[in-house]
Amino acid sequence: MATMAVQMDGGPDKIPLRLKLQRVERRRKLMSFTLVLPLLLFILIAFVWPIGRMMFNAIHDDTLLTLMPRTTSALSAWDGKDLPDESAYAALVEDLKQAWARKTTGVIAKRINYELPGAGSQVTSSARKASTLSAGPYRSTLIAINPIWGQHDVWIVLKRGHSAYTAYYLLRSFDYQFGSKGQIVASPPENAIFRDVFLRTFGISIAVTAATLLLGFPVAYLLATLPTRTSNLLMIMIVLPFWTSVLVRTAAWGVLLQEHGIVNELLITLHIISRPAELIFNRVGTVVAMTHIQLPFTLLPIYSVMKTISPSYLQAARSLGAGPFYAFWKIYFPQTLPGIAAGCLLTFILCLGYYITPALVGGAADQMVSYFVAHYTNEDLNWGMASALAAILLGATLLLYYAYNKLVGVDRLKMG
Amino acid sequence: MIAGALAATGLMAGALIKPALAGDQLTVVSWGGTYQPILRKNVFEPFSKATGIKITEDVYSGDIGKIRAMVESKTVSWDVIDAASSGAWIMCDQGLLETIDWNKVGLDRAKFGDAGKFNCGVPSQINRTIVYYEKNNPNPPKTIADLFDTKKFPGKRGLWKNPYPNLEWALIADGVPIKDVYKVLNTPEGVDRAFKRLDTIKNDVIWWTTGAQAVQLLANRQVIMTAAWTSKASNELFETMWDAAQGGFSWWAIPKGSPHLEEAYKFLAFAGSPQPQADVTRDAPYGPANKDAMALVDPKVLATLPNTPERDAIAVNTDFAFWIDKGDELRQRFNAWLAK
Numbered sequence: 041m042a043t044m045a046v047q048m049d050g051g052p053d054k055i056p057l058r059l060k061l062q063r064v065e066r067r068r069k070l071m072s073f074t075l076v077l078p079l080l081l082f083i084l085i086a087f088v089w090p091i092g093r094m095m096f097n098a099i100h101d102d103t104l105l106t107l108m109p110r111t112t113s114a115l116s117a118w119d120g121k122d123l124p125d126e127s128a129y130a131a132l133v134e135d136l137k138q139a140w141a142r143k144t145t146g147v148i149a150k151r152i153n154y155e156l157p158g159a160g161s162q163v164t165s166s167a168r169k170a171s172t173l174s175a176g177p178y179r180s181t182l183i184a185i186n187p188i189w190g191q192h193d194v195w196i197v198l199k200r201g202h203s204a205y206t207a208y209y210l211l212r213s214f215d216y217q218f219g220s221k222g223q224i225v226a227s228p229p230e231n232a233i234f235r236d237v238f239l240r241t242f243g244i245s246i247a248v249t250a251a252t253l254l255l256g257f258p259v260a261y262l263l264a265t266l267p268t269r270t271s272n273l274l275m276i277m278i279v280l281p282f283w284t285s286v287l288v289r290t291a292a293w294g295v296l297l298q299e300h301g302i303v304n305e306l307l308i309t310l311h312i313i314s315r316p317a318e319l320i321f322n323r324v325g326t327v328v329a330m331t332h333i334q335l336p337f338t339l340l341p342i343y344s345v346m347k348t349i350s351p352s353y354l355q356a357a358r359s360l361g362a363g364p365f366y367a368f369w370k371i372y373f374p375q376t377l378p379g380i381a382a383g384c385l386l387t388f389i390l391c392l393g394y395y396i397t398p399a400l401v402g403g404a405a406d407q408m409v410s411y412f413v414a415h416y417t418n419e420d421l422n423w424g425m426a427s428a429l430a431a432i433l434l435g436a437t438l439l440l441y442y443a444y445n446k447l448v449g450v451d452r453l454k455m456g
Numbered sequence: 457m458i459a460g461a462l463a464a465t466g467l468m469a470g471a472l473i474k475p476a477l478a479g480d481q482l483t484v485v486s487w488g489g490t491y492q493p494i495l496r497k498n499v500f501e502p503f504s505k506a507t508g509i510k511i512t513e514d515v516y517s518g519d520i521g522k523i524r525a526m527v528e529s530k531t532v533s534w535d536v537i538d539a540a541s542s543g544a545w546i547m548c549d550q551g552l553l554e555t556i557d558w559n560k561v562g563l564d565r566a567k568f569g570d571a572g573k574f575n576c577g578v579p580s581q582i583n584r585t586i587v588y589y590e591k592n593n594p595n596p597p598k599t600i601a602d603l604f605d606t607k608k609f610p611g612k613r614g615l616w617k618n619p620y621p622n623l624e625w626a627l628i629a630d631g632v633p634i635k636d637v638y639k640v641l642n643t644p645e646g647v648d649r650a651f652k653r654l655d656t657i658k659n660d661v662i663w664w665t666t667g668a669q670a671v672q673l674l675a676n677r678q679v680i681m682t683a684a685w686t687s688k689a690s691n692e693l694f695e696t697m698w699d700a701a702q703g704g705f706s707w708w709a710i711p712k713g714s715p716h717l718e719e720a721y722k723f724l725a726f727a728g729s730p731q732p733q734a735d736v737t738r739d740a741p742y743g744p745a746n747k748d749a750m751a752l753v754d755p756k757v758l759a760t761l762p763n764t765p766e767r768d769a770i771a772v773n774t775d776f777a778f779w780i781d782k783g784d785e786l787r788q789r790f791n792a793w794l795a796k
Contacts, residue, residue, distance in 0.1 A: 146549030153784045161781040231788065233795040298678050299612075320678075321662050404617070404663050404794040412795075418521035420787065421546055 095434070097427035098209050103151040104201025107144050108135040112202040115195065120222065124195055129178040132189070132198075133170050136163075140171040154422070155197045155208060155218060157231075162188040193220040209428035234412075234429070241408040241433070244326060244398075245391035249338070249384050251331040256339035256383070257376075264346035278336055286333055290397045293329040294320060297401070325401035330394060337390060338383035345379025381448050385441075392437055409433045481510040482719045486538035488515035489668070490689075491740065495538075498735040503726045509719050517666070518543050520552075523711050527552045532713040535720045539577060539709045542618070542787075545780045547709070548576035554710040554717070561725045567747045568728075574776065577707025578728040579745030581736065584762035584771065585621050585704060587697040588674055588690055589681040597681055600700035604629035604653060606660050614673040614682030617663035619790040620779065621683065621702030624772050626653035628700050638775040647786065651793055663794070686741050686762050701762065701771045705745070737761060 105112055110131035118124045139145045145167040153160030166186045173181060183190040200206065200222065211217055211224060215232035219225035226232065259278070263271045281289060296302050297319040304316040319325055349372065357367035395410035409429055416426035484500065486492045492515065500511045514534060516522065520543045526532045539547065547553050553576035558565045565572045571579035587603055589596060595609065602609055603625065615622055624637045630653045632640050640646035662679055664670045670684035674694060681697075684690055685704065708727050710720045726732060733744035734752035743763035744750060750758075758764065779786075 143551055143555065147551060150550065150784055157785045157788060160784055164781065231792050233792045237795060298676050300677050399665075404661075405796065407795060415791065418519040419543075419546075421521060421524050421550055423521075423524075 091434075094423075094427050095431045097423050098431045099205050099207065099428075101151070101206045101209070101424050102204035103147060104198060105204050107139060107148050108132075108198065108201060111135045111198055115199040116202045118195070118199060120196060120199060123179075123190065123192065126177060126179050128195075129182055129189070130176060133173055133178045133182065136167040136170040137173075140167045150422075151201075152194065152197055154212075154424075156193060159188060159194055159197075162186050163194075196220065196222050206424075209424040210432070212425060213428045213432050237407070237409055237412060238432070238436070240406070241392060242436075244323070244330070244394075244406070244408060245388050247327050248330045248334055248391050249388045251327065252334050252338035252387050253380065253384055255331070256335055257342060257380070260339050260343040260346055260379075263343050264349075265351075278339060281332070282336065287396060287400075289333055290329050290400045293325065293332065293401055297325050297328065320401050321403045323402070323406050326398045326406045329397050329401045330391060333397065334387045334391060338387045341382040341386065342376060342379040345376055345382075349375045381444075385444060389437055389441070392433060480508060480719060481512060482535045482716050482723055483512045483514055483533060484536045484538075484723065485514040485516050485534045487517065487540075490687075494736060494739040498739065499727050499732045502732060502735075503723060506726065507719075507722055509722065511723075520547055523547060524550070524552055527712050530713055532711050532715065534711055535714040535716045536723050537709050537711060538580065538706055540706045541704050541774075541776070542620075542779065542783060544574070544577060544705075544707050544709060545776060545783060547711075548574070549780055552712055553577065554712055554714070554720075556710075556724070557721075560721050561728065563725060563728050563746070568745050569747065570773065570776070571705045571707070571745050574705070574707060577709035578724040580706045580708050580727060581733070581740075581745050582743035582763050583704045583706070584686050584698075584701040584767070585616060585683055586686055586701040586762070587681055587699075588670075588684050588694040589697065590674065590677070591693075591695050593695065596695060597697050598699065599697075600625050601629040603681065603683075604657055606657055609680060611680035612660055612662050612678065613657065614664055614670055614679040614684070615661050616670070616683050617665050617794065619783070619786045620774065621700075621772060622654060623647070623650040623786065623790070624702060625683075625700060626650040628772070629653060634700060634770075634772055637772060638778045642778065642782070647789070651789070654793070688739070688741050688760075691741055691760065698767050699770055701767060703763075703771055703774045705774070705776065 111128065114128040114131040115124060118128060136145070139148055145164050148167075149160035149163045152163055166182065166189065169185045170182070188194050196218070200208075200218070208218065212227065213234050215227045215235050216224050217227050217231075259274075263274055263278075266274070294301075298304070299316045299318075299320075301319075303319060304313075307313045308316065319328070353371050353375070354367055357371045358364070362370065392408075393410050394408055395414060398406050398408050399411060410433075413426045413430045413433075416422045416429070486495055492513065496513070500513065503509065504511055516537070518540065520539075523534065523537065524547075526534065539553070544553075555575050556578060561578055563578070568579045571582065587597060587600070597603060597609060603613060623641060627637050627640055627646065627650050628634060630649060632646075641650065662673055664673060664682070667685050667687060670682050671687070671690055671693070673679045674682045674684070686696075690696075708724050710717065710724070714720055728746060730744070730746050730749040730752055733746045733749035734754075736742065737744060737749075737753050737757050737760075741757070741760045741762065743761045744753065753761070761767075
């Protein structure tokens with residue numbers, strides 16, 4: 041009976057209503073999917089894929105595998121205990137000859153230099169000399185050419201080169217490296233900088249986030265409570281910096297904070313200090329300039345949440361006997377939390393990627409992770425390190441976001 | 457695979473909107489700023505007039521990562537680049553530049569002295585990193601040791617955020633004769649000694665990365681003296697100290713895979729020839745790299761050049777073979793030292 045009713049409802053073409061509805065629903069979904077498809081494709085092609093591919097460089101490095109094919113394959117059977125046998129030396133000579141002829145020794149030397157600082161130039165000079173060798177025994181000849189080939193560690197590096205995947209760059213980003221037997225050891229102190237750099241990056245980001253919150257909250261409150269005309273005017277002043285480039289704003293801080301700059305001159309004239317204070321090219325300058333740039337990002341979400349809080353709650357609290365501070369703290373402040381959370385998260389995550397501001401107003405010891413990513417990409421051409429550092433920063437950010445979501449709940453964030 | 461990926465990472469747009477390959481044209485890339493108009497007037501325009509090859513200019517700031525991306529993804533849109541010191545050495549070492557066929561250039565390689573020993577470029581000019589200080593300074597620095605003397609010269613000093621000339625200068629300040637600098641720096645003890653000396657001024661240094669920053673630091677009296685590349689503006693604004701001046705080189709180089717190799721070689725031959733090299737000196741105080749150009753330089757500007765015989769006598773003759781060999785290692789150490 042019921043089936044019949046449905047079939048009758050389905051009309052003359054005998055298609056049940058349920059299916060018809062489903063079909064309409066599917067078409068609508070397809071339609072909306074088609075509408076977002078261009079953006080989705082754009083994000084995939086121009087964002088997700090290239091970033092993913094670049095990150096892949098953090099673990100993928102086939103330099104030695106492709107440029108020293110004979111040596112790496114000869115070493116795959118080597119047990120790594122004593123020096124390898126004659127066949128490995130013969131393979132090495134072949135590879136070095138080929139590298140010399142194809143002018144790829146520089147690339148090989150650079151790769152070996154990462155793991156064995158100083159070995160690169162020995163490899164190059166060995167290649168120059170090996171290019172003239174014609175007959176064995178290669179082992180004793182090579183060791184005579186350069187004692188490095190009588191050492192264990194360079195062979196271990198070459199053996200690791202048999203795999204196109206390496207943990208070297210990621211280890212290095214945490215100040216670890218491979219030891220002479222292939223075990224993981226701490227980097228020597230003169231090269232161990234990255235743990236500091238990551239801690240510094242998070243430290244500066246936390247400091248800037250806290251500073252923007254302290255400065256931004258009262259202003260947001262003022263904006264939300266003042267009459268519209270005044271608050272609009274103030275709002276324009278807050279948004280105004282957005283119309284100037286970050287570079288210009290950072291450079292402006294240089295003028296203000298330098299040794300004979302406006303701030304120092306003013307403080308000296310007022311007899312607050314007798315000698316110019318060091319305000320720039322150090323942590324102070326970095327945090328001040330970053331706070332200025334990030335202020336609106338923290339302030340605006342708080343403001344828009346405050347705008348939605350009805351004044352009657354506070355009035356009710358006051359009329360029930362709460363003091364002004366008690367009413368504010370117990371009634372008003374908790375309602376602004378979603379805005380504070382959104383503003384702080386936005387600022388914190390943006391701060392993690394700062395590059396140009398610390399470069400211009402910070403000192404050498406204030407550079408954040410992005411600086412090293414840029415340095416390795418653009419100046420040193422060590423893309424493995426650049427990718428590893430970037431991947432770790434991205435991973436840490438996602439992890440923080442996840443923890444934040446678990447603790448606060450992203451759906452509770454309010455941008456307004 | 458890498459090539460394909462790179463095309464997407466950095467050069468997607470470049471690959472898509474690659475200009476149609478017109479017949480005789482060349483994309484030449486230099487450093488912009490006040491320098492590029494000088495090149496335009498004295499090198500690019502005369503070259504176009506002489507050969508009929510049109511030059512399209514582009515600007516970079518030494519970010520050689522872009523060039524690696526171009527070469528590896530085989531989408532090279534820069535035909536000739538103005539490559540300076542370490543950037544040039546790294547690119548040559550990594551196989552990103554054409555090895556120069558001097559027969560094709562048609563110039564005498566020996567005329568370029570030390571700079572001509574580089575395999576991947578035709579020398580364009582010689583500059584120097586020197587010490588500038590304020591005019592009317594009652595206590596002027598006289599030697600490079602003064603740069604390292606924070607007792608006699610208290611205050612901040614500006615230095616180039618780069619291993620050279622700082623390692624060389626540190627050793628000279630520490631008593632190493634100029635001619636032995638590279639011998640000492642070639643030993644682990646020598647490197648330690650240089651860094652130890654740099655340690656003594658680390659808290660008194662403001663590091664700069666661009667030429668304009670160095671000038672700015674001194675002009676704003678943020679520093680009492682600064683290392684800086686020689687420039688016309690600085691020479692007018694400040695006093696110069698030439699002791700242990702470090703020679704820097706620039707080369708015209710061709711990224712591997714340039715689609716206009718023939719035209720690029722024609723450009724290298726022209727830009728390396730005496731007349732344009734001499735002409736540039738009228739507007740910029742750089743020394744011509746081609747020794748024959750010295751005879752064509754206006755006697756009035758001769759004294760402003762960084763490579764006069766008196767200045768050459770007290771300069772550090774940069775051993776770029778050493779830097780190609782050891783640069784990687786020393787750069788790693790220098791940057792770690794800086795970041796601490």
